[in-house]
Amino acid sequence: MNEAPSTAPVCYRHPSRETQLACSRCDRPICVKCRIDAAVGFQCPECVKKGNKGVRPARTAFGGSRVGQLGYACQAIIAVNLLFLTASAVFGGPRAIVGGGGWFGLLGISTPVTEWGAVFGYAYYQDGSLHGIANGEWYRLVTAMFINYGAVHLLLNMSLVATLGRYLERQLGPLRFLTLYLIAGFGGNVAAYVFHPQNQYSAGASTATYGLVIAVIVINRRLALDAGPVIPLLVTNIIFTFSVPNISIAGHLGGLAAGAATAAVLAYLRLPRRTLKQVAGCALVVAIIVAAALARTSYLLS
Known part of the structure; x- marks a missing residue:
């Protein structure tokens, strides 16, 4: 008796892992290991990296690192x-x-x-x-x-x-x-x-x-x-x-x-x-x- 193939989404970074989670920014499926907590939901590593590019590094009161x-x-x-x-x-x-x-x-x-x-x-x-x-x-x-x-x-x-x-x-x-x-x-x-x-x-x-x-x-x-x-x-x-x-x-x-x-x-x-x-x-x-x-x-x- 043959089983029907699974239709559950899989993590885009780990195709062997089924998941019900998705990046709240790009909507791609992500597994538990790839998810990064965000203000709303979770984000994937690539979206977090892109978001950090626009964030200026913190400085002291005198402009230092x-x-x-x-x-x-x-x-x-x-x-x-x-x-x-x-x-x-x-x-x-x-x-x-x-x-x-x-x-x-x-x-x-x-x-x-x-x-x-x-x-x-x-x-x-x-x-x-x-x-x-x-x-x-x-x-x-x-x-x-x-x-x-x-x-x-x-x-x-x-x-x-x-x-x-x-x-x-x-x-x-x-x-x-x-x-x-x-x-x-x-x-x-x-x-x-x-x-x-x-x-x-x-x-x-x-x-x-x-x-x-x-x-x-x-x-x-x-x-x-x-x-x-x-x-x-x-x-x-x-x-x-x-x-x-x-x-x-x-x-x-x-x-x-x-x-x-x-x-x-x-x-x-x-x-x-x-x-x-x-x-x-x-x-x-x-x-x-x-x-x-x-x-x-x-x-x-x-």
């Missing part, structure tokens, strides 16, 4: 700083991590890595070779913000990245946060280049992290949030800067100034064309910093 909630930028910054300290220990020995002097012997010693990447104006080394930013080693104005003298120095700076940095990355998004961090560090390093003796080394992530401290205050004021808890941290860091020997006062204050200016650009420039305005504002801040570096170079070479 919500990906900043994951903290990828902060993690990358910490990883780069750890990488430089590891390289410093490989080429300089264990005392590059601790026991080299400063802060009761808690800081690390200078190593070939710190000598290569620190802010250094213009002078001859003992072997007779000429080095420094004025000699064309412009990379020092960037690398110096990722170099720390030992584990304690690194821990102090990265604790600010892990706390204040994560907060700022959530508010600004990863790209705007990285822009803030890099401009603050760059500005602090240029200030050290301009105001330090030309044969003096200077390095540390604090040029950038000081910018984060002031940026939290600027961002919170823009959001009408209480900035009170951060102000004592700022005051403490300023007192620390002026009271502890061998601290780069120019680097710290330069990072504060550059961080404040960049944070103001990101926080107070609004729609329409907010991103374009922010790019132009940040470019102006960078141009002023670069002009200061070029003026210092011209002076050292004259």
Whole structure:
């Protein structure tokens, strides 16, 4: 005895599965595994995909991506700083991590890595070779913000990245946060280049992290949030800067100034064309910093 073939509809993605469900948008049959809950009924994966194409991704109050909630930028910054300290220990020995002097012997010693990447104006080394930013080693104005003298120095700076940095990355998004961090560090390093003796080394992530401290205050004021808890941290860091020997006062204050200016650009420039305005504002801040570096170079070479 022959059975009549089934006339029940089958899932368009799985022809072997009978179903009584259908996509509320295109009306194609879908099985339980393919259905996606919608405001009304169910939708198939293709209709959901097409619908998402017209949905703009969520943005923060300052135009940044919500990906900043994951903290990828902060993690990358910490990883780069750890990488430089590891390289410093490989080429300089264990005392590059601790026991080299400063802060009761808690800081690390200078190593070939710190000598290569620190802010250094213009002078001859003992072997007779000429080095420094004025000699064309412009990379020092960037690398110096990722170099720390030992584990304690690194821990102090990265604790600010892990706390204040994560907060700022959530508010600004990863790209705007990285822009803030890099401009603050760059500005602090240029200030050290301009105001330090030309044969003096200077390095540390604090040029950038000081910018984060002031940026939290600027961002919170823009959001009408209480900035009170951060102000004592700022005051403490300023007192620390002026009271502890061998601290780069120019680097710290330069990072504060550059961080404040960049944070103001990101926080107070609004729609329409907010991103374009922010790019132009940040470019102006960078141009002023670069002009200061070029003026210092011209002076050292004259």
